[in-house]
Amino acid sequence: MTDLGLRGSPNFEMLRLAHPDLIVSSGWFTWVQDNLERIAPVVSYSVYEPGRSPYLAAEETTLALGEYLGRKPQAETYVSASSHEIAQASRRIVDKTRPVFLINLGDARHFRVFGPDSMFGDVLQRLGLSNAWQKPTSYAAAAPLPLEALVEMPEALIAIISPVPPDAHVTLGKSPLWKAFPAIREGRVVTLPPVNPFGALPAARRFARILSEALSNREITNG
Known part of the structure; x- marks a missing residue:
């Protein structure tokens, strides 16, 4: 695992040295979007927004990322398994x-x-x-x-x-x-x-x- 710095001050040098194929970001990092895109392709998803269920947003993000990566069936399986595990816990x-x-x-x-x-x-x-x-x-x-x-x-x-x-x-x-x-x-x-x-x-x-x-x-x- 590479230490990429604090959330408010990411270490771009270490990120570049990690040679990522893709950077998964969020709305918190729009202020450095241009810098991130110079290193690798960037996709951005938001899970935590006012008035929105974070669990449903996490499901949507999982499915969207799965489709982007060509792993839609695996993403759907994980979403289903997550719902099942929480039901079992209940x-x-x-x-x-x-x-x-x-x-x-x-x-x-x-x-x-x-x-x-x-x-x-x-x-x-x-x-x-x-x-x-x-x-x-x-x-x-x-x-x-x-x-x-x-x-x-x-x-x-x-x-x-x-x-x-x-x-x-x-x-x-x-x-x-x-x-x-x-x-x-x-x-x-x-x-x-x-x-x-x-x-x-x-x-x-x-x-x-x-x-x-x-x-x-x-x-x-x-x-």
Whole structure:
């Protein structure tokens, strides 16, 4: 894997040395489109746009890219397999009555929360679960928010998406505020491995799989 720099400052020299046959871009990189086209052909797709389901956009992008590459049957198979895997994940979850906070901890006092317009929120709905965060989000997530915001829906389950900063993990374990939240007291918290919040269908499938497994294990433990 080649390090091509940060999203806001791509390393064109390293990209050129990689000799790509095709560059798959997005609307975020229109400002460097001319530079990219000097290196290789460019196709651009958008998955994250206001008012648009990111999951459906990811399906459309997969099919469009498959057609462009002459791999339309494979793209259709992957789209179908993704839908099937999420449906299977949904069936693993027995209790769907509680709303879910989908959060990523920034430090011991703040977090970002993923709304219904995020890929995580979109998949959550496809799993038959409701998102505890219904306020507006920006680029599919809202941040930074104080931990106190979690008390707005005390009956919710909290799903923490890694990574968790080491200092936050240690501090929260000793925090009276954290321990006072109903979800913490009652064991309604699961911690998930890292998932790309701005990924496409592979990220959606991974999120559905690990969340359903975590909730299923919790149901078995508490049952």
